[in-house]
Amino acid sequence: MNITTKEKPVELAIQARQLNLWYGTFQALFEVDLNIKKGMITSLIGPSGCGKSTFLRSINRINERLGYVRISGRVEVFDQDIYAPEVELIQLRKQVGMVFQRPNPLPTSIRENVLFGHKLHNSKSGSRAEQDEIVESALQQVLLWDKVKDRLHHKATKLSLEEQQKLCIARLLPVKPGVLLMDEPCSALDPKGTEAVEELIWELRGKYSILIVTHNMAQARRASEECIFMLMGKVVEHSLTSQMFVTPAQQETADYIEGRYG
């Protein structure tokens, strides 16, 4: 074809190539090939033990805390091989923020939580006024500022779970990550909290590339643009969310989203 398309080529945030991963002798991921687009919300679904969390946790290499993890293949974040020997984990984790299943604010003040990453990555942490600005902007982005602006020095662990989870998202933002990984971010929250955090995640799309693991299919359907279905450590299907839930291409996907197992 001679027609030049007006669309610019799709930019990718994360690329996995032939990724295999073992915990000791147990293989958790098999030949995973994925292209995750920049600025989009992509959800990872699948039954327990299908490897979705493992895949997520291999993108900031937090998996390696366990010590007996081995991989083969390649993972690139913004075209950089993150398993190359010269990679500094600290820089990688600045680029790739993570939200955990259970909100895990540090047992310090709200303000200190927001500034934690910032202080780690900037040897000069800036003047008080600059810090105030960082705190306000991060908390504004997660829609928490109005609620907590008068009690920034209170302990973060005293907040409600929903607020804690929002704070955990807020504290990633000051170091300007490109990718946000979320490991079932709403599973510890009540329905209202879930709705609020989902809304927030939806607000953040475009600014960040978000990869979200969820057990909750309705959530994947509501809150993501693309969807990946995994089963037994393999990627079964990766398509637009709207498409996957209406016309799944694979029989396994169809069975799963109709609730026949999982």
Add this chain to the structure above:
Amino acid sequence: MSHNHAIDRRNLDWYIDKAVQVLVFIGGISAVVFIVGIFLFITKEGIGFLINTLDLQEFFGSPYWEPSDEDAPEYGILALMAGTASVTGLAMLIAIPFSLGSAIYVAEFATGKTREWLKILIELLAAIPSVVWGFIGLTIMNPLIIELFDVPVGLTVLNAGIILGLMAAPIMTSIAEDALKAVPDRYREAAEALGATRWQIIFKTVLPAAKNGLLGAVLLGVGRGFGETMAVLMATGHAVNIPGSVFDSVRALTATIAAELGETAVGSDHYQVLFTIGLFLFLITFLINLTADLIVRGIRNS
């Protein structure tokens, strides 16, 4: 009537159960009974002096301890308090970095077998009898200090402080390690995912979160230092003296009681003043331990 089992029948099991309940109850309250009993006994033995002879200003303010002087006995414990405080202070300067360092290593770095072995060794170290430590102070540290620092006497604040520091370190390590282990792993994970290095995780996240337990560990070490007798008696030189440097000999409150009680006439002023010192020590260690306990309990609950 053969099917009618008596439901109020008491068999052997019932009696065993009752007996065990009573025994366990006695065991449970015995600690309280003993503490109160000891306290009452010490108070009873010292009360005569407390009421009749004690001059608070002299007792706490005078550095002269001459209770066996027949004409004008003097009962000032200032020098003895200075002795106990200087030795305990130096011991803590030594024990705190040691025990914190080893607690951090055991809790945060060591894994598997290394960790298990280290924990066993630390417990073993805590079980060395204090007279053995005193012996080390007397026969090894003493000549070593004389040699190294070119001083006339090696039985000094320095000697006793080092000995006591090494004695207190294992128990402090154990408690500090418990405090570090009590920090939920999700804090470490959170910090690591935010890009913290190993050192930053420990320094900025784990230590602040464990600070109450660590403080409790230090306080228990201080309590141990105040109460320690035999090693201090053997390593300080046992000279009534307000120390001007770590190379001075001193005498501790506890060592005074241990050394003198056997030589006093029961019921004499000297006998009674030693019990008054005992009461004073009892109250101080009780307060320190209580504070430590409350602090450690505080972290468990929060």
